[in-house]
Amino acid sequence: MKNVILSVGSEFPEFKKTAVVSIEKGKEFYELSSEELKNSGKWMVMFWWPKDFTFVCPTEIAEFNKHAQDFADRDAVLIGASTDSEFVHAAWRRDHEDLRGLQFPMLADTSKSLAEELGILESNEKVAYRATYIVDPQGIVRWVSLYDLSVGRSVKEVLRVLDALQTDELCPCNWQKGEATLTA
């Protein structure tokens, strides 16, 4: 099987999925849609992991959570995702000490339709690779990284890329000779 991953310059697929946003009874679930995201005018950072209740994942997810405010400061909506169901997500959040205070939604791509459209499904087990997407407010993929199942990510690198994508050097000091006038 050949993986063709949705990459830079492509439109991020539309989706509407259940996400776990809390461990409080009755407030666990939220219908998260690409439409609501688009209307918010914000950037999106979506990171995927293979399976809930496994070892590398909580470390990595806790690290993303530690930087949740940094993403918010950059007008980016942070979303975690895997192909587990919302009930598995909720159970994992309740079960694992590091995950109880999560500040971002955990998307349940139970049908695997989004992971499939993104081209990030591992062929054997049909679980998602550790893909990370940065999507701009227009819904266009601006960065993607794809790590194999056992490799953890650097959240600082994601923030660095986001900064680089967002930094509009509008100051005339940055104009180079011969460049067209900047328009803001």
Place this chain on the structure above:
Amino acid sequence: MFATTNQDTAIQLLETVGLAELPVSEKLQALVSADARYLKDLKINVTNALGAATLSKKEAYLIGLSVAVNEKHEALQASFGRLATAEGATEKEIAEVLSCTSLMNANNIYYRFRHFVNKEFYTTTSAGIRMSIMANPVLGKEFFELLSLMISALNGCEMCVTSHEEAVVKHGTEPQRVLEAVRLGAVLKSLIVLL
């Protein structure tokens, strides 16, 4: 569900420079009240500048200390002193940052005058300012030069900036490190004007 507010940003901004106990200044409060976009930019700038990859934490805090002294901000001076000490800076190193900042305040004015006027008498007569601390700094010559360069950039002496830049490059310093040291100085100054 994606709405965010600005109210905590100011407090987090103060936390990054160790001023969590300080009340939010009137100027910062004005930005908070107006939900000004700039407040987040400022916080990101300060966090990124302090976390620059080419500067160790101790070096970043010592540069911060120098800027606070240069800008006469006592609370910030105390907090950067604390932060640097926690990263292993010694009393002697802290004292040397203070000394270096003070000396550069003399030199930046004096040499600026000399290159402004550019008359032979002024530029050839010996300077007549004691600079013995430059000879064998406990911070190491490279960092001492880097610090001198950063303060000179803050205080705007062209001759000091060009000569300390040359000196620091001769020590084998990467241009990226030079840039990040000066960026930290510049960004902290942009914070101090709002404190």
